[in-house]
Amino acid sequence: MTLSTAQKLQHLMEQFSGSDHVLVLINADPDAIASAMALKRILWRRVTRLTLSNINTITRPDNMAMIRLLDVTLIHVTKITPNEFNKVVLLDSQPSHNESFREFKFNVIIDHHEPDSYDAPFRDVRPEYGATASIMTEYLKTAKIKPSDKLATALFHGIKTDTNNFERMATNADIQAFQFLFRHANIHLARRIEQVDLRMGFLDYFKQAISEKTVADDRICVHLGNVETPDICVLIADFFMRVNTVTWSIVSGLCEGRLIIILRNDGLRKDAGGVAAKQFGRFGTAGGHKSMARAEIPLETVRENLQNLEKDTVQQWILERINAVFDQCQKPKTDASP
Ligand SMILES: [Mn+2]
Structure with a gap:
């Protein structure tokens, strides 16, 4: 049975309650960071706390610029206390993709890579999509949330990066999401993030x-x-x-x-x-x-x-x-x- 985006959104929201402390894990790259920002917005005022955590060390200058310019707060997974959280979300990745995910039990998984066999209460894996940011944009649209310029810029950059400016596989859904984001994104900011590829020491x-x-x-x-x-x-x-x-x-x-x-x-x-x-x-x-x-x-x-x-x-x-x-x-x- 194929669920509509509205049904999926409802199912997603049902996974959370007001008393939840939510941990969102990512292997931080532009698509994952943007997706995490989108989920944070979707769950805004719906949960008690939501923390974004990266399992990797962020060294790429463009990723660092993205985090700085779009005000993203990420806490490295080694610096969090897992038992402070009662719900765990995995975005733009699946449990089998990395050792660091092994110790967690995921309530929600949203991704666009080939599906692994992990069974979570909520799982939305669409390998035909070019980016998880496109999936998250659909959720935002369905929830009738107008993204802030920073969130839209992040998702815009996430889709551009994962599809390599649409040179790599992208579907109509990616293009539609991109068109929607284009109206809300700050193109100057997006261009600045894209431009940055050097560290001073280079x-x-x-x-x-x-x-x-x-x-x-x-x-x-x-x-x-x-x-x-x-x-x-x-x-x-x-x-x-x-x-x-x-x-x-x-x-x-x-x-x-x-x-x-x-x-x-x-x-x-x-x-x-x-x-x-x-x-x-x-x-x-x-x-x-x-x-x-x-x-x-x-x-x-x-x-x-x-x-x-x-x-x-x-x-x-x-x-x-x-x-x-x-x-x-x-x-x-x-x-x-x-
Ligand atoms: Mn991705």
Whole structure:
């Protein structure tokens, strides 16, 4: 039997009473944060207390900006006392998705990933949806709640992020939710959140990347040595692709016991995933799409193949492997010149 959104909303509200202390758990990303904000609004004045709690550590600058600019209060799961709460909600995730969820008994689950077998008194899992924020927007609309500009901005950003600006799977429901939110969201705020992808400390890596890059045949390559997060390699690889003549960008760094190699290209007749798999696959994990790819090689393996982990040595090794691909496909086989 398919329930209407109104019936589902009623069923959802029946799960709560005025004396409830509600814990909302999320694995914080824009979609999950926005969904939690929406549920908080739906249950406003309906329960005694509602606390939003994240199981992950939030490090992404855009997520941090979202929390700061939209006044979200999140308490890390290690800092809450579970038995202070008599109802637990899980949003944008399911119990089997993370170890941290194991100790909780969930009353309500709302998500858009493939359903697991966990049975909760209220469960609304719609894998055909691009974002949980779209489901939550339907609940808001059905409850006739006009979202504040901050809530609408959060949901708007959540849908945009999870559908990768509608490039990834999205349904009509996502588009309808998005259209509704567009009327209520603060687009300047949304744009600001979207724009933020750097931490102050990252700027030094950009300086290093710009001064140490090698450029050959429209390919930019740089090895950064130790980086605090692989995200830095991704940011710089994307940054180099913004130079109009660049067709390939290859940025690598050492992090968490691995050599991380990020490949980007302009998506024209090229296969970054294929290059990554062919040239680095036998050393670790490697693969990706036509225009984006990534390889991760354990440092022990790098040490077995290289004399040392000096920046120049690693850079040289990566360049040789990358250049081999281009030499094969671009130079005629009869060319015997050194
Ligand atoms: Mn999601």
